[in-house]
Amino acid sequence: MTRQPHISExxxxxxxxxxxxxxxxxxxxxxxxxxxxxxxxxxxxxxxEGIGRAQENARFAMDSLERDLRMAGHLGxxxxxxxxxxxxxAEEGLNLLFLNQADRIAGNFQNAPYLLRFxxxxxxxxxxxxxxxxxxxxxxxxxxxxxxxxxxxALPAEIGGLQPVAGSDILVLRYFWPIGTGMTNFTGGDPTSxxxxxxxxxxxxxxxxxxxxxxxxxxxxxxxxNPGNGVITVSSAADPLNRSNxxxxxxxxxxxxxxxxxxxxxxxxxxxxxxxxxxGTTGPSxxxxxxxRNAAGGxxxxxxxxxxELVEGVESLQLLYGQDRVVAANxxxxxxxxxxxxxNQVGGGVTNPNGNNASLWRRIGAVQVGLVMxxxxxxxxxxxxxxxxxxxxxxxxxxxxxxxxxxxxYETTVAQRNRLFEx
Numbered sequence: 562m563t564r565q566p567h568i569s570e571x572x573x574x575x576x577x578x579x580x581x582x583x584x585x586x587x588x589x590x591x592x593x594x595x596x597x598x599x600x601x602x603x604x605x606x607x608x609x610e611g612i613g614r615a616q617e618n619a620r621f622a623m624d625s626l627e628r629d630l631r632m633a634g635h636l637g638x639x640x641x642x643x644x645x646x647x648x649x650x651a652e653e654g655l656n657l658l659f660l661n662q663a664d665r666i667a668g669n670f671q672n673a674p675y676l677l678r679f680x681x682x683x684x685x686x687x688x689x690x691x692x693x694x695x696x697x698x699x700x701x702x703x704x705x706x707x708x709x710x711x712x713x714x715a716l717p718a719e720i721g722g723l724q725p726v727a728g729s730d731i732l733v734l735r736y737f738w739p740i741g742t743g744m745t746n747f748t749g750g751d752p753t754s755x756x757x758x759x760x761x762x763x764x765x766x767x768x769x770x771x772x773x774x775x776x777x778x779x780x781x782x783x784x785x786x787n788p789g790n791g792v793i794t795v796s797s798a799a800d801p802l803n804r805s806n807x808x809x810x811x812x813x814x815x816x817x818x819x820x821x822x823x824x825x826x827x828x829x830x831x832x833x834x835x836x837x838x839x840x841g842t843t844g845p846s847x848x849x850x851x852x853x854r855n856a857a858g859g860x861x862x863x864x865x866x867x868x869x870e871l872v873e874g875v876e877s878l879q880l881l882y883g884q885d886r887v888v889a890a891n892x893x894x895x896x897x898x899x900x901x902x903x904x905n906q907v908g909g910g911v912t913n914p915n916g917n918n919a920s921l922w923r924r925i926g927a928v929q930v931g932l933v934m935x936x937x938x939x940x941x942x943x944x945x946x947x948x949x950x951x952x953x954x955x956x957x958x959x960x961x962x963x964x965x966x967x968x969x970x971y972e973t974t975v976a977q978r979n980r981l982f983e984x
Contacts, residue, residue, distance in 0.1 A: 611936030611967040618872045619934045619971040622847050625871055629827055629849075630928055630975040632736040634682030636781075637774020637820060640979040641682045642894060642923045644779055655680055658782035658797070661804045671915050675717045676826050676852055676860055677802070679735045679772075679781045681914060681922045682979070685880050685904030686712040686720070686731040692903050693956025697728055699876055699933070701964040704833050704845045713905035714912040719860070720828055723850050723868060729831035730880045730904065737772045737779075737822035738763065747773075747816040749807035752798040756784070756821060761791035763823050769854025770824035773814055780807070780814075781824050783854050793821075801858040826852040826860075834873045844935070847875035876933040876968070879955045882907050883927035885980070890920040894980060898926045926980045929972065931955040936967040 634641040636655065644655040645668075656665055657680070659673040670680040678684075689711050691697055707727030709716040716731070725731055746757040756773075758764050763771075764786045771793060772781045783802035784793040797806040807813070827849055834846035850868045855861040883898035884907065907925065909918040931954035952959040954970045961968045 611938060612969075614937050615874060615934045615967060615969055618874045618937075619932055619969075622872045622875055622932055622934075623930065623971060623973055625847075625849065626732075626829060626930055627973070627975050629734050629736075629829070630683070630732075630930075631978050632739060632825075633734045633977060634923065634979040635736040635739070636679070636682075636772065636779040637737055637741070637822065638776040639774065639779065641680060642980060645680055645920070645923065646891065646893070653777045656778065656780040658780060658795070658803045658805055658807070662808060665805060665808075668916070670919065671913050674802070674860070675913050676719055676733075677735075677770075677781070678913070678919075679824065681908075681919050682735050683925060683928075683977075684733045684908065684914070684922055685882060686714065686716055686733075687880075687904040688712055688728050688730050691728060691730065691877070691879060691957055693881075694958075696958040696960060697877060697933075698960045699935075699962055699968070701962040703843050704831075704876075706833070714908075714910050717912055719852070720830075723828060723830060723848070724832055725830040725848075726832055726845055729845075729877045732829040732878075732880060734825075734827050734829075736825055737774070738825055741774075741820040741822045744816040744819060744821055747814050747819065749813060751806045751808075752796055754795040754807050756793045756795065758791055758793070758821050763821055764791045764793055768823060768825060768851065770826070772822045772824045773819050774822065775814055775819040783858070799858075802854065802860070828852075829878065831875055831878050832868075832870070835870055836873060844873060844937075845876045846873045847871045847878065847932075874935050874937055876935050877931075877954065877959070879931040879933075879957055880904065881929040881931075881955050882925045883929065883974075884921070885924040885926050888921060888924050890917065894924055894926065896926065901929060923980070926977050928975045928977070929955055930975060931957075931970060931972045933959055934969055934971060 636644060657670065657673050657677065659677045664672045670678060704726040706724050709721040711727050712731060720731060742758045742760040742763045744756055744758055748755045769783055771784050772779055782795050783800050784795045786793055795803065795806060797803045830848050831845050832848045834844050848868060849871050852860045853867060861867065881901040881903060884900050884902060885894040886897050886899040887895045908914040908922050911918055914922065933954055952970050955972060
């Protein structure tokens with residue numbers, strides 16, 4: 562009979578309590594390390610995503626601003642500064658059909674509706690307490706809308722109605738569309754004139770505002786477009802925007818030499834965005850409002866397709882205006898920009914500038930643009946103490962909140978190609 566080997570009691574024992582506790586401790590350390598690595602990787606990914614999104618948004622915002630800023634004052638082949646020289650002959654210059662005949666002859670442009678002041682291709686509004694040397698305290702949560710008196714000069718009602726956010730500058734630009742077309746017919750008359758463009762690209766899908774230029778003069782007016790043939794009818798009797806019509810002594814255009822353009826009025830501002838993201842709170846966005854002639858013959862920018870949200874995450878827009886060293890209205894600009902001003906320092910701090918103050922706006926040859934950008938999503942990075950972590954945008958200090966949003970500043974300088982070197 563084969564005898565089975567004896568198994569000792571000691572060989573049948575399991576782990577001791579000490580061994581089990583050591584194993585658990587080692588496992589917990591390894592698990593904690595794994596969790597830390599995953600958390601750090603997730604935070605790094607979210608931070609990189611926030612930085613990348615802020616850079617993308619800033620690039621798009623800058624491109625949009627630069628494109629329109631370079632067009633400011635474009636009135637065909639002669640810019641607004643040249644058209645408004647005091648010594649131009651009576652048959653030349655800039656004519657706004659938004660003025661009555663007496664004001665047009667006298668050059669009283671300030672009597673035109675504010676938004677249609679095409680003699681001032683660019684005008685800014687400085688948010689109070691945001692000049693170089695001041696401090697902006699970036700607030701967390703939903704941005705706060707401002708009232709018209711929180712800008713200098715005070716905002717016109719049309720711009721105040723766009724609902725801009727307080728603490729950010731506002732920019733108004735007026736110009737002719739870069740693409741023009743010839744005309745096959747121009748019939749001037751009073752109270753009605755008709756224009757037949759060679760291409761309907763200018764007359765269709767536009768703002769209902771138009772301009773004509775022939776290198777000696779330019780005229781801006783509102784017109785009704787025939788959707789069938791693209792013919793534009795200009796009336797001082799049926800259209801409330803036009804207070805006069807083409808006058809033969811100043812506005813007789815040769816259809817074979819003049820060019821027809823679309824006239825644009827756009828406003829850049831920071832408003833409350835539409836999206837909430839993962840935070841559940843609406844954030845700030847850069848908006849571009851385009852004013853168009855509505856069916857009743859007035860100007861409108863309140864509809865969703867005119868008040869366009871360009872890019873999210875823009876907390877503040879700051880602007881400085883570089884002025885030509887020659888500011889005399891009867892002298893051509895030199896092309897040398899020597900001084901930078903805030904908006905309220907350029908045109909006398911008035912909402913609707915008169916002749917002298919309007920001339921100062923036409924002497925702006927460069928614009929410095931600064932954007933305070935933040936990431937789209939929160940909790941991407943731990944902020945330092947807001948009391949010591951400050952950024953600067955065009956000389957204005959910015960104190961961020963410790964709310965987890967990544968923030969940074971982008972700046973650029975845009976030359977006014979219609980203003981420099983006596984163009």
